[in-house]
Amino acid sequence: MSPRTRSAPPGPPVDPVKARLLRLHVALLERFGPQRWWPGRTPYEVAAGAILTQHTAWTNAARALAALRARRRLSARGVAALGVAALARLIRPAGTYRVKARRLRAFTRWLLRWSGGRWAPLRRAPLGPLRRELLAVPGLGPETVDAILLYAAGRPVFVADAYARRVLARHRVLPPRATYEAARAVLEAHLPSDPALFNEFHALLVAVGKAHCRTVPRCAGCPLAFDLGGRPPART
Incomplete structure (x- = not known):
């Protein structure tokens, strides 16, 4: 008889919000490169x-x-x-x-x-x-x-500023009028608790916010356009 095959133990549950946020981060990093924030000698x-x-x-x-x-x-x-x-x-x-x-x-x-x-x-x-x-x-x-x-101080706290909230609300990751604290809670709940990741992702959201996700969005050529799946950005 052939030995009984054992199924692999189940892995951790998939977090679709985490996976999506990390895809956005990779796309921004590929377009804008490392931002090396925050400038300062000490x-x-x-x-x-x-x-x-x-x-x-x-x-x-x-x-x-x-x-x-x-x-x-x-x-x-x-x-x-x-x-x-x-x-x-x-x-x-x-x-x-x-x-x-x-x-x-x-x-x-x-x-x-x-x-x-x-x-x-x-x-x-x-x-x-x-x-x-x-x-x-x-x-x-x-x-x-x-x-x-x-x-x-290098602590894992996400700076959910106006740029971050506007970009992520238009991509329907956040509610349209999410408060600062609500947005911060969502991001810290779904992203790995990594100060280096928070640092770079926040800086990249500012970069795309200035280049494309302005008060009037300029979606043509935006590195995050793929995430909308052909839909217009959500109203904010």
């Missing part, structure tokens, strides 16, 4: 950039960072040593500079109080309580906090 510079780029173009935030660097103030202790007025003058290119000076000082004081300005503790701390603490810092909303956690 974690503190990355965090400062996340605050300074609020409601302005990155080029303006970069000019403000360059001014801080030129004065040797682009560090937690360097910023903490400045008064609000002096800091505001240096970061003037970022726009709304008085508001951003207060926000940057508030974050800097929190960082010095919480870890003495060191970043290693932020990489090890329980993520939920750490995120809640950062959200309590005046002027730091969810998108800024998550950018700091992902890009400066």
Whole structure:
């Protein structure tokens, strides 16, 4: 008699949303290449950039960072040593500079109080309580906090900004008017919990959002057109 054949044990259940998101990521990577976000020489510079780029173009935030660097103030202790007025003058290119000076000082004081300005503790701390603490810092909303956690501290938090929500809602991965937190929850639930993947995928969604998925979509030549299956993008 031939030996009885044994069926292979069942594998993990297939997650169609995960598979689809990863296909979108691969298509974007093939078109746009690695984005190498976030620009910055130190974690503190990355965090400062996340605050300074609020409601302005990155080029303006970069000019403000360059001014801080030129004065040797682009560090937690360097910023903490400045008064609000002096800091505001240096970061003037970022726009709304008085508001951003207060926000940057508030974050800097929190960082010095919480870890003495060191970043290693932020990489090890329980993520939920750490995120809640950062959200309590005046002027730091969810998108800024998550950018700091992902890009400066290397934590697996997806930055579900307006570009990401618009692209994925038009592709019917997200509901048309998904909130920031709802979108973040979907992405973190279905993607592997990998900071490098979150980093690159978010940056690529911004790239396709700027090139194709604008307020009025430009679908011709979009690397994600295959995913629509011939349908028009969903209204958002």
